[in-house]
Amino acid sequence: MMASQHSVARPLLIGPNQFLIGYQAQREWAWLIACAFFFGKVGAGTFLLSYLIGFKLGALVGLLAVGVLKTTAHLLFLGRPARFLYALRCWRTSWISRGIHGIGIFLVFGALYLSPEVVSFVPDGLARACGVVAALAAVLVMVYDGFVMKASKGIPFWDSYLMPVLVLCYALLGGTTVTLALQVISGEATESSLEWLQVAMLVLNLVLIGVVVFSARVRSAAAQLATALLTRGPLGAVFLVIAVGVGIVATGALVTVSLASGSHTALVAGAMTDLVGHFFVFFSVLRAGLHPPIRPLALTGMRLVGAAR
Amino acid sequence: MTRWGMVIDLDRCVGCNACTVACKIENGTPPDHYWARVYTEETGTFPETKTTYVPALCNHCADAPCVTVCPTGASHTREDGIVLVNDKICIGCRACMMACPYSNRFFLRNGALETGYHGERTDYEDYKWSLFTEGTVTKCTFCAHRVDDGLLPACVVTCPTEARVFGDLEDEDSDVSVLIRERGGTQPLSELGTNPSVYYVEGR
Numbered sequence: 001m002m003a004s005q006h007s008v009a010r011p012l013l014i015g016p017n018q019f020l021i022g023y024q025a026q027r028e029w030a031w032l033i034a035c036a037f038f039f040g041k042v043g044a045g046t047f048l049l050s051y052l053i054g055f056k057l058g059a060l061v062g063l064l065a066v067g068v069l070k071t072t073a074h075l076l077f078l079g080r081p082a083r084f085l086y087a088l089r090c091w092r093t094s095w096i097s098r099g100i101h102g103i104g105i106f107l108v109f110g111a112l113y114l115s116p117e118v119v120s121f122v123p124d125g126l127a128r129a130c131g132v133v134a135a136l137a138a139v140l141v142m143v144y145d146g147f148v149m150k151a152s153k154g155i156p157f158w159d160s161y162l163m164p165v166l167v168l169c170y171a172l173l174g175g176t177t178v179t180l181a182l183q184v185i186s187g188e189a190t191e192s193s194l195e196w197l198q199v200a201m202l203v204l205n206l207v208l209i210g211v212v213v214f215s216a217r218v219r220s221a222a223a224q225l226a227t228a229l230l231t232r233g234p235l236g237a238v239f240l241v242i243a244v245g246v247g248i249v250a251t252g253a254l255v256t257v258s259l260a261s262g263s264h265t266a267l268v269a270g271a272m273t274d275l276v277g278h279f280f281v282f283f284s285v286l287r288a289g290l291h292p293p294i295r296p297l298a299l300t301g302m303r304l305v306g307a308a309r
Numbered sequence: 310m311t312r313w314g315m316v317i318d319l320d321r322c323v324g325c326n327a328c329t330v331a332c333k334i335e336n337g338t339p340p341d342h343y344w345a346r347v348y349t350e351e352t353g354t355f356p357e358t359k360t361t362y363v364p365a366l367c368n369h370c371a372d373a374p375c376v377t378v379c380p381t382g383a384s385h386t387r388e389d390g391i392v393l394v395n396d397k398i399c400i401g402c403r404a405c406m407m408a409c410p411y412s413n414r415f416f417l418r419n420g421a422l423e424t425g426y427h428g429e430r431t432d433y434e435d436y437k438w439s440l441f442t443e444g445t446v447t448k449c450t451f452c453a454h455r456v457d458d459g460l461l462p463a464c465v466v467t468c469p470t471e472a473r474v475f476g477d478l479e480d481e482d483s484d485v486s487v488l489i490r491e492r493g494g495t496q497p498l499s500e501l502g503t504n505p506s507v508y509y510v511e512g513r
Contacts (some may be wrong), residue, residue, distance in 0.1 A: 017341060021350040021363060024412050028403040079401015079419065080442025086398050087380035094405055098381035153374040153501055154405035291412045294365060294497040295350060 012225065012297070013290070023225055026155060026289040033203035034283040036073035037145045038174075039065045040103075041167060042278065044141035045175020046182075047110060051135045053191050053271045056117055058179045063110040066103060066141060095147040102140035109134035144170035145282075155289040156219065157226035162212050167282075170209055174278050177222065177251070181271035184264045195267075198255055202274075206248045209281070222292040239284040247277010312371070312390040312506060313451055314478035315465070316495020317364050319511035321472035324362035328464035328473065332366075335452060335463035340426060342415040344449035345464045361511070364473065366464065367392060367413040368497060368505030375405035375414065383445075388505055390478075391451045399445035406446060410498050411505075419443045436499035446455045475482065478506060 014022035043065025052057025053060035091097040115122045146164030165181040176198045183190045216223035228241045254270035332345035348363040369392045376384045383399035406414045425434040454460035465473045476485035494508035
């Protein structure tokens with residue numbers, strides 16, 4: 001007599017204190033880290049692009065986004081925020097430490113670069129030199145988050161050199177849209193080269209998201225499962241609808257309208273949709289971070305249950 | 310140079326969780342912090358199924374990614390290979406938790422130690438929890454305080470089936486080295502290159 005075969009619904013994703021072999025979702029880096037990443041990239045990107053076109057208001061907004069919003073998000077997240085200066089110690093090995101050095105240099109030299117607008121005792125030559133240092137530090141602030149993710153060996157989905165590339169490209173896109181929106185709001189003529197850079201970055205970021213998702217599908221089982229989370233269920237809705245749909249498709253449509261008609265309203269609206277998408281891209285990527293099982297899983301009979309996120 | 314390590318015999322483990330409890334008693338870990346724990350692995354399809362109990366703890370990796378990413382140096386490796394967290398300089402960024410492929414680190418949230426397991430804190434909890442700092446990351450210490458006194462880790466001493474063996478991986482004649490050599494010990498997720506100091510043997 002043949003034995004009946006039952007496929008047991010064992011969870012692939014296991015929750016905290018559920019002592020089974022399976023994938024475990026990281027639950028620590030969420031809203032506040034997503035905010036810190038977002039403000040850091042957009043702020044540093046805005047500073048860099050505004051610096052390159054000599055738009056001081058944009059540089060100031062970028063500096064404040066990093067100096068106030070990013071640092072506040074980080075300090076709110078830390079378990080022991082009063083000790084944050086200890087994080088300067090391990091710059092030889094830790095990307096977080098390098099990033100904090102970069103933020104410090106960026107804030108000090110960025111403030112010196114902008115200081116002639118407020119005080120008269122800083123020579124213009126010194127301010128220009130400080131601007132160069134601040135711009136270089138801004139690049140580090142833009143990109144270090146990606147290296148922090150790359151260094152997270154416990155999360156195979158993040159452990160890819162595509163992360164710093166994605167982070168850098170999003171920082172450039174965010175910086176471009178915010179700089180253009182600020183030019184419109186402040187009544188200045190928009191920089192046409194930035195408008196075309198915005199279009200190019202939108203296309204590049206869409207391609208990059210595709211590359212990140214598809215490369216993860218062939219890299220490891222944990223990365224593959226992370227992309228399944230990204231494209232299905234509640235997180236899939238956030239990623240596909242808000243991050244990609246609003247952040248890239250809607251932004252692209254609004255930017256096209258803006259370029260075709262010269263509509264400033266469409267340009268500012270495009271900046272808003274881009275920023276919303278930008279935040280949720282990295283929020284989704286953070287939430288899709290999965291730790292691999294400590295032993296290889298026999299996938300027979302297993303399904304995506306227990307994935308309450 | 311000593312490098313402390315552990316070999317866990319999966320054929321011997323019966324999943325009694327005595328190690329889990331012994332660790333809790335010895336280290337007084339707060340709720341939800343299971344430095345030693347036992348995973349249940351179910352394989353096969355009914356009626357040909359198998360349950361394996363897989364004890365887990367910090368692997369005290371020789372190339373520990375948690376140490377590399379730590380921005381403060383709080384996560385560090387001792388000369389004898391034991392990986393520890395200095396809670397006096399940990400800032401609670403939790404990068405080590407993202408870097409650890411084995412989910413063997415735990416974040417002690419602010420306020421977590423205000424009440425005991427069952428409401429008001431006991432004298433035992435008062436004493437043990439005074440050794441922890443809220444807002445920092447905790448992990449298995451290989452019972453470094455016992456090892457320094459020449460004792461075995463609590464989980465090893467308490468195991469009723471002697472599934473856990475502790476010793477010096479650098480000593481070719483130690484029990485752990487012999488077990489690894491003769492039984493083909495494997496490291497968890499060895500493909501990641503972290504070189505764990507915990508090995509598993511099975512399939513006698």
